[in-house]
Amino acid sequence: MNGGAAVKRRRENAQHVASAVAKRRLRDxxxxxxxxxxxxxxxxxxxxxxxxxxxxxxxxxRSFEANAFxxxxxxxxxxxxxxxxxxxxLCALLAQRLLCFDGDCAVRDPLRLGxxxxxxxxxxRNSSATCVATSNGHSSPVTSLAFHPTAxxxxxxxxxxxxxxxxxxxxNSSATCVATLAGHSSPVLTVAFHPTAxxxxSGSQDKTLKxxxxxxxNSSATCVATLAxxxxxxxxxxFHPTPxxxxxxxHDTTVRLWKLSSNNSSATCVATLKGHIHGVTSIAFHPTAxxxxxxxxxxxxxxxxxxxxNDSATCVATLTGHIYTVRSVAFHPTAxxxxxxxxxxxxxxxxxxxxNSSATCVSNLVGHRSSVYSVAFHPTAxxxxxxxxxxxxxxxxxxxxNSSATCVATLAGHSRWVNTVAFHPTAxxxxxxxxxxxxxxWR
Numbered sequence: 502m503n504g505g506a507a508v509k510r511r512r513e514n515a516q517h518v519a520s521a522v523a524k525r526r527l528r529d530x531x532x533x534x535x536x537x538x539x540x541x542x543x544x545x546x547x548x549x550x551x552x553x554x555x556x557x558x559x560x561x562x563r564s565f566e567a568n569a570f571x572x573x574x575x576x577x578x579x580x581x582x583x584x585x586x587x588x589x590x591l592c593a594l595l596a597q598r599l600l601c602f603d604g605d606c607a608v609r610d611p612l613r614l615g616x617x618x619x620x621x622x623x624x625x626r627n628s629s630a631t632c633v634a635t636s637n638g639h640s641s642p643v644t645s646l647a648f649h650p651t652a653x654x655x656x657x658x659x660x661x662x663x664x665x666x667x668x669x670x671x672x673n674s675s676a677t678c679v680a681t682l683a684g685h686s687s688p689v690l691t692v693a694f695h696p697t698a699x700x701x702x703s704g705s706q707d708k709t710l711k712x713x714x715x716x717x718x719n720s721s722a723t724c725v726a727t728l729a730x731x732x733x734x735x736x737x738x739x740f741h742p743t744p745x746x747x748x749x750x751x752h753d754t755t756v757r758l759w760k761l762s763s764n765n766s767s768a769t770c771v772a773t774l775k776g777h778i779h780g781v782t783s784i785a786f787h788p789t790a791x792x793x794x795x796x797x798x799x800x801x802x803x804x805x806x807x808x809x810x811n812d813s814a815t816c817v818a819t820l821t822g823h824i825y826t827v828r829s830v831a832f833h834p835t836a837x838x839x840x841x842x843x844x845x846x847x848x849x850x851x852x853x854x855x856x857n858s859s860a861t862c863v864s865n866l867v868g869h870r871s872s873v874y875s876v877a878f879h880p881t882a883x884x885x886x887x888x889x890x891x892x893x894x895x896x897x898x899x900x901x902x903n904s905s906a907t908c909v910a911t912l913a914g915h916s917r918w919v920n921t922v923a924f925h926p927t928a929x930x931x932x933x934x935x936x937x938x939x940x941x942x943w944r
Contacts, residue, residue: 629896629909629910629912630896630910630912630931630943630944631943631944632912632914632941632942632943633673633674633675633942633943633944634674634675634676634941634942635914635939635940635941635942636667636675636676636678636939636940636941636942637938637939638657638665638667638678638681638940639657639659639660639661639663639665639938639940640659640661640938641659641660641661641688641938642659642660642917642918642920642934642935642936642937642938643657643658643659643920643921643934643935643936643938643939643940644658644659644660644688644689644690644691644920644921644934645657645658645689645690645691645692645920645921645934646658646692646921646922646923646932646933646934646940647692647693647694647701647923648694648923648924648925648926648932649694649719650694650696650697650926651926652719653668653669653670653671653673654666654667654668654669654694654719655667655669655676655932655940656692656694656701657692657934657940658688658689658690658691658692658703659688659689659938660688660689661688662683662685662686662687662688662689662705662707663681663682663683663685663689664681664682664685664689664692664701664703664713665678665680665681665682666678666679666680666681666682666719666720666721666722667679667940668719668720669930673925673928673929673930673942673944674942674944675942676940676942679719679720679721680720680721680722682703682713682722682724684711684724684727685703685705685707685709685711686705686707687705687706687707687734688705688706689703689704689705689706690704690705690706690734690735690736690737691703691704691735691736691737691738692704692738693738693739693740693747694740695740695765696740696742696743698765699714699715699716699717699719700712700713700714700715700740700761700765701713701715701722702738702740702747703738704735704736704737704738704749705734705735706734706735708729708731708732708733708734708735708751709727709728709729709731709735710727710728710729710731710735710738710749710759710768711724711726711727711728712724712725712726712728712765712766712767712768713725714765714766725765725766725767726766726767726768728759728767728768728770730757730770731749731751731753731755731757732751732753733751733752733753733780734751734752734780735749735750735751736750736751736752736780736781736782736783737749737750737781737782737783737784738750738784739784739785739786740786741786741811742786742788742789744811745760745761745762745763745765746758746759746760746761746811747759747761747768748784748786748793749784750781750782750783750784750795751780751781752780752781752798753780754775754777754778754779754780754781754797755773755774755775755777755781756773756774756777756781756784756793756795756805757770757772757773757774758770758771758772758773758774758811758812758813758814759771760811760812771811771812771813772812772813772814774793774795774805774814774816776803776816776819777795777797777798777799777801777803778797778799779797779798779799780797780798781795781796781797781798782796782797782798782826782827782828782829783795783796783827783828783829783830784796784830785830785831785832786832787832787857788832788834788835790857791806791807791808791809791811792804792805792806792807792832792857793805793807793814794830794832794839795830796827796828796829796830796841797826797827798826798827800821800823800824800825800826800827800843801819801820801821801823801827802819802820802823802827802830802839802841802851803816803818803819803820804816804817804818804819804820804857804858804859804860805817806857806858817857817858817859818858818859818860820841820851820860820862822849822862822865823841823843823845823847823849824843824845825843825844825845825872826843826844826872827841827842827843828842828843828844828872828873828874828875829841829842829873829874829875829876830842830876831876831877831878832878833878833903834878834880834881836903837852837853837854837855837857838850838851838852838853838878838903839851839853839860840876840878840885841876842873842874842875842876842887843872843873844872844873845872846867846869846870846871846872846873846889847865847866847867847869847873848865848866848869848873848876848885848887848897848906849862849864849865849866850862850863850864850865850866850903850904850905850906851863852903852904863903863904863905864904864905864906866887866897866905866906866908868895868908868911869887869889869891869893869895870889870891871889871890871891871918872889872890873887873888873889874888874889874890874918874919874920874921875887875888875919875920875921875922876888876922877922877923877924878924879924880924880926880927883898883899883903884896884897884898884899884924885897885899885906886922886924886931887922888919888920888921888922888933889918889919890918890919892913892915892916892917892918892919892935893911893912893913893915893919894911894912894915894919894922894931894933894943895908895910895911895912896908896909896910896911896912897909912931912933912943914941915933915935915936915937915939915941916935916937917935917936917937918935918936919933919934919935919936920934920935920936921933921934922934929944930942930943930944931943931944
């Protein structure tokens with residue numbers, strides 16, 4: 502078959518699939534077979550295998566044969582989602598990248614993988630969110646938020662120099678403060694949970710980094726280490742997703758890499774990364790690649806390639822485009838994408854090169870009326886949340902190729918600047934912290 506005939510045949514197959522799906526003949530083995538044979542589906546399927554392990558109710562987590570084609574042919578759950586298993590791992594590709602459910606099964610476009618959102622029942626109904634609770638506890642502005650990776654626990658840092666631990670209710674409709682961690686002598690500007698160990702880190706204007714060991718029931722925490730190497734405010738702290746490594750950024754213009762001890766009771770500074778000419782405001786590890794992103798008051802974002810043993814890093818790219826301070830940086834959990842928020846009121850999306858040695862700005866998101874202080878990608882759905890000093894939070898829906906995003910909701914409720922936003926790792930929950938000293942839960 503020549504090239505033209507092959508293209509024609511693929512087009513006809515695509516039209517057949519689209520037509521059949523539109524008529525809800527998803528149980529037709531031939532239709533399913535044609536669909537999974539599409540190269541676009543296969544590529545997206547491989548990229549999405551690791552997602553949504555805990556999003557859907559347990560009653561829908563069925564076991565299928567290892568072969569993805571057979572699994573797809575054997576089970577389509579009308580009105581809920583299509584679940585696939587391959588290599589023993591759950592994949593909800595069609596839920597995330599294709600289907601948009603509002604009570605019954607409907608397909609918008611079977612060939613534009615990635616354009617639709619996940620089930621509104623599992624995320625935000627009508628692409629929006631409603632404030633379900635406000636938590637008062639801090640006596641000064643809330644500067645930072647972090648969800649525990651597995652436990653129903655939230656940590657908040659505040660200008661009142663404390664860190665608070667909040668226990669989420671079973672339905673995530675409220676949060677109760679279970680501990681107030683005092684020890685810093687100045688405002689706490691950043692908090693982060695370790696991805697696997699019972700450990701919390703906090704950074705402060707007092708120039709220190711503290712490590713807190715959580716109790717077995719997560720109702721309290723004990724400071725096990727105070728690390729003082731930075732010469733100015735510690736603005737950001739993040740744990741690496743896998744190695745025993747964390748990074749801190751500071752107004753002293755540097756980023757420091759720290760290796761944790763075997764029992765997580767201390768950390769040793771193994772590298773000081775210099776390059777920014779003004780204070781570092783935000784840092785983020787790439788979820789899978791040996792890459793670190795840093796934002797600064799010098800209006801730039803730097804990409805740093807970690808060494809094989811994680812004891813050093815080399816700046817491989819300096820991203821320019823923002824015209825004021827870069828306030829926040831965040832990597833997409835699966836796509837080669839970086840988001841940056843700035844005092845220039847914009848959010849930029851950057852597409853990483855294949856070797857992560859550079860990035861190209863593919864979109865400049867305009868909508869906020871003042872500085873963007875925080876950006877956060879949803880862990881599984883194509884959403885980006887941004888918090889601003891215009892007192893609002895915006896939800897943006899990413900395009901199928903991640904080259905742009907559309908604002909689908911503006912969440913108002915805080916009476917002052919929104920300093921920090923965070924998505925729950927598995928539940929349909931967004932949390933925001935503000936200069937009004939309040940933490941808000943949105944569903």
